[in-house]
Amino acid sequence: SQQGEEDPQALSIQEGENATMNCSYKTSINNLQWYRQNSGRGLVHLILIRSNEREKHSGRLRVTLDTSKKSSSLLITASRAADTASYFCATDAGGSYIPTFGRGTSLIVHP
Amino acid sequence: GAVVSQHPSRVICKSGTSVKIECRSLDFQATTMFWYRQFPKQSLMLMATSNEGSKATYEQGVEKDKFLINHASLTLSTLTVTSAHPEDSSFYICSARSQGAVNSPLHFGNGTRLTVT
Numbered sequence: 001s002q003q004g005e006e007d008p009q010a011l012s013i014q015e016g017e018n019a020t021m022n023c024s025y026k027t028s029i030n031n032l033q034w035y036r037q038n039s040g041r042g043l044v045h046l047i048l049i050r051s052n053e054r055e056k057h058s059g060r061l062r063v064t065l066d067t068s069k070k071s072s073s074l075l076i077t078a079s080r081a082a083d084t085a086s087y088f089c090a091t092d093a094g095g096s097y098i099p100t101f102g103r104g105t106s107l108i109v110h111p
Numbered sequence: 112g113a114v115v116s117q118h119p120s121r122v123i124c125k126s127g128t129s130v131k132i133e134c135r136s137l138d139f140q141a142t143t144m145f146w147y148r149q150f151p152k153q154s155l156m157l158m159a160t161s162n163e164g165s166k167a168t169y170e171q172g173v174e175k176d177k178f179l180i181n182h183a184s185l186t187l188s189t190l191t192v193t194s195a196h197p198e199d200s201s202f203y204i205c206s207a208r209s210q211g212a213v214n215s216p217l218h219f220g221n222g223t224r225l226t227v228t
Binding site for chain 1: 115117145147152153154155157160202204206214215216217218219220221222224
């Protein structure tokens, strides 16, 4: 089944720095979504980018999508300690529209 | 925003007993709900797709007789782990999508930490 894979698996930065996470997938998609998960909690949707879009912004978040390379990136600018969480990309393909998730990137932002 | 409530958040049970987990969409109707299982520092593994008024669709390798799913209304889906064993200990998360919105984000519950002793 379709699955995105995030890179890096873990990222540790200082508050104020930017954090970039990447996601690669295997087959054509309908859309790609980024979610955030705090430890022991459910996932919170951040951004959805459709296959015909190349870039989207939401506050300090910037997502790009390169369908030719089958990859996406999530950039968090001016990171804060509260951004510490795991970040997952999810892709769906074909007619199922059932998102499948990668292993996630664990982000730690040191105050 | 759309809210999904999952209950209980934590449960400890003895081996051989059954545990029911509820997933409710509070302010929207969800034709479809999804049940995931997550191991520590791992991805979410889709277990099954729950459809209101019909049988759930299970992913390959998931025992439907062990993980019973019922989606009796547009706002409630339940997952029952029957005859639980220690290897069933995990973090179970449900999600829901608004009715008629197949290409929209999922709304997640806060998960249930199941520990089987």
